[in-house]
Amino acid sequence: MDVADFGLPVDVPSTALFTDHYELTMLQAALKAGTAERRCVFEVFTRRLPEGRRYGVLAGTGRVLDAVENFRFEPAVLGYLREHRVVDEATLQWLAGYRFRGDVWGYPEGEVYFPGSPVMRVEGSFGECVLLETVILSILNHDSAIAAAASRMSSAAGDRPLIEMGARRTHELAAVAASRAAYVGGFASTSDLAAGFRYGIPTVGTSAHAFTLLHDRERDAFQAQVESLGRGTTLLVDTYDVAEAVRAAVEVAGPELGAVRIDSGDLLLVAHRVRQQLDELGARDTRIVVTSDLDEYAIASLAAAPVDAYGVGTQLVTGSGHPTCSMVYKLVARAESADLAAPLTPVAKKASGGKTSVGGRKWAARRLDADGAARTEVVGTGPVPPDLAGRQLLVELVRDGKAVGREPLDAVRDRHAAARANLPLSATQLSRGEPVLPTEYVHGPSGS
Incomplete structure (x- = not known):
């Protein structure tokens, strides 16, 4: 392209x-x-x-x-x-x-x-x-719908940052516009490099489950990621057993581990357990990032959870149920x-x-x-x-x-x-x- x-x-x-x-x-x-x-x-x-x-x-x-x-x-x-x-x-x-x-x-x-x-x-x-009618309406209807959903999500998130991660859930060009609109609505960063290149939006990302599955052991995947990206990286800990993964992550990266990401399960329950485990392992400054089909209601339900950031994809780029204005x-x-x-x-x-x-x-x-x-x-x-x-x-x-x-x-x-x-x-x-x-x-x- x-x-x-x-x-x-x-x-x-x-x-x-x-x-x-x-x-x-x-x-x-x-x-x-x-x-x-x-x-x-x-x-x-x-x-x-x-x-x-x-x-x-x-x-x-x-x-x-x-x-x-x-x-x-x-x-x-x-x-x-x-x-x-x-x-x-x-x-x-x-x-x-x-x-x-x-x-x-x-x-x-x-x-x-x-x-x-x-x-x-x-x-x-x-x-x-x-x-100019059609091009103006197509832009404003799409971008305003995404920004409205993003605004509701950022309001629900409070001071916790939001990451836009919806590029794979929409048209490749719409994804760039969606990243821009999400940033307007209060999101802090995007996973979409085209949006970062075009609009100067901060981009973030580390690894997916495929990277863990590529290696013979989960610990080997963590070791490779930390050696490449540093101890401040975010390790994905729900490929197999979350508790074992958190333990291995801290052993590999030490208490300087930047963050762990949880992408499945009962996020409220799992986040509390992971926070307790991280604290017990001495990784008190390690942040918890949650993803997995979040919308503004799910984000609000996690307000009392020890979560530090949210990654949102599908629900954001589809306007959280209202894809047009x-x-x-x-x-x-x-x-x-x-x-x-x-x-x-x-x-x-x-x-x-x-x-x-x-x-x-x-x-x-x-x-x-x-x-x-x-x-x-x-x-x-x-x-x-x-x-x-x-x-x-x-x-x-x-x-x-x-x-x-x-x-x-x-x-x-x-x-x-x-x-x-x-x-x-x-x-x-x-x-x-x-x-x-x-x-x-x-x-x-x-x-x-």
Whole structure:
């Protein structure tokens, strides 16, 4: 696999075909109708959170900026579209010069969101904005789902670090994005080297059961690992008998042994027994790492166990039961002509089947209580009330087609920790419940 597949700065591939067929047929029809150049506003939001979840976590914004920047129709892409007659020649000529030259605003990455929150707003001509729908949604829906699961897990883990270990449980490219989103949500490291290379996330890893089974004796495997990686390594102790393995591990590495990993069994019971045994053997500083299909509920159940770190795979990269956030990308305002000075008119699909949309370009702010904690998510059109003017959530991400909102991943991770800490305490409860903040709509003049 070429490194370019990861979006690395080596002949970065176009993202133009990360879209749906009908985006291009809509464009062709709009070009013929003379409406493709009308100024439009599209917004990304979700009508509801996954069942039982109390808050969402926005992740993937940085990846969206890369995708928008690389959304271009190169000769090979145009050749494919021509060969398969996806659109006509006039549309192909328009696509050949495509570059997004509009503006994007959105919640800063790592921020929490609620039903109706306009987490991203894309403005420009209809033609340039409509093409971005699928790639934006695919990134935000995936990454935000992983980040939300990671946030719940990191909240349950408290001060104990979490290791992302899900690469083998999902698509190889999704695994890289999942590692990034998990880091945003509070994970400390990943086992995925591509994620470490691409995003600078700390990587960790030592050995699997296959390494133990390769050797004639478990002790031989431990000896080989310690000689190669040092006494601070983590030895996997549940291949055969845990108690015998712990004894052999300490005998081989001494009390300086870094950690032991437990990957099966009754983790609560085994962790207590291993901790007692390590202490009796003088390895009081040796840490205990547990893995084995953990989710936020299993992590919470181990809060009283002598566990020092958790490794999480399958449940994390599948969103812990909610692999998407059901975000949508909807046209909320459009001009009546291609004149850049033409005013915007709010538009919205007629409500049916629970698919409610609110027309008009939105702003969003968060109302606080007397103690400074978040109390209400306020979403509105028109003028921003004076008391909320300094609490607006949307920030500028792209100006005239140029990304202006890129930031270090650690800053995003820190923002999420601060945003979650500013929510009511009930936000971190794992029991099912309604969104921890209600969404209040404030409607401005009809022309807003």
